[in-house]
Amino acid sequence: MAKGFNGSSSNFLNSDTVPLSVHPFTVSCMFKLNSLTTTQTLIYWGDKDQGNEEDCVILRFLGTDESSDAAQIQLLTADSLVREHTSGIGNTYLTTGVWAHAYATVFGTTRTVFLDGGGDTSVGLAPRNPVSPDRLAIGLQDNTSSSDPLDGDIAEVAIWSGIGVDIDGDPINKDALRYFSPLLVHPSDLVFYAPLIGGKDYDLVGGIDLTTNGTLTNKNHPTVRRPHY
Secondary structure (H helix, E strand, O other): OEEEEEOOOOOEEEEOOOOOOOOOEEEEEEEEEOOOOOOEEEEEEEOOOOOOOOOEEEEEEEOOOOOOOOOEEEEEEEOOOOEEEEEOOOOOOOOOOOOEEEEEEEEOOEEEEEEOOEEEEEEOOOOOOOOOOOEEEEOOEOOOOOEOOOEEEEEEEEEEEOOOOOOOOOOOOHHHHHHEOHHHOOHHHEEEEEOOOOOOOEOOOOOOEOEEEOOOEEEOOOOOEOOOO
């Protein structure tokens, strides 16, 4: 069962343990939105005592309320001084109530954001690492701003360390991530994996327990190939 969120800042998952603090990294999830209007957080980690978009990494859906050409997936990385944004495709590809796959990576000065296998790459951006990350959250920018709550479902949340995508190739295959469990994709580099299935809200790789805040709903899980034991 995936996890369903209702767009309230009171309903989210979080932990005070962060699986990594520096690039390179890759972050991925399956998601299904109820609305394309508002900006919504998929995955966040950063300094919980900072304000809006400071000392953090955020994978989010940028709603049409931000601008007319929004409705796309965006990766934001920020230290205490500078924010860097990279947006992937979105507008005509996202549909409410339909599962989609988001995948973003930072590798040196190159960062890439994919939506269902298509995306955008930015080159020459200085990598930004949160200075003191002490909060991981799913479904909310969980710092002092408590902003951009998720209105929809999320599953198969994963973070890898030490790898990324460059211009000519992708050590993590973006198409494999759409159809296979992260446990089958570069497992030696996987540092966090929360499938959010069967009512289990914890990380299967690093053992991070996620605290449920408010009320979340168990929803139908997207179809992915899982390991056979």
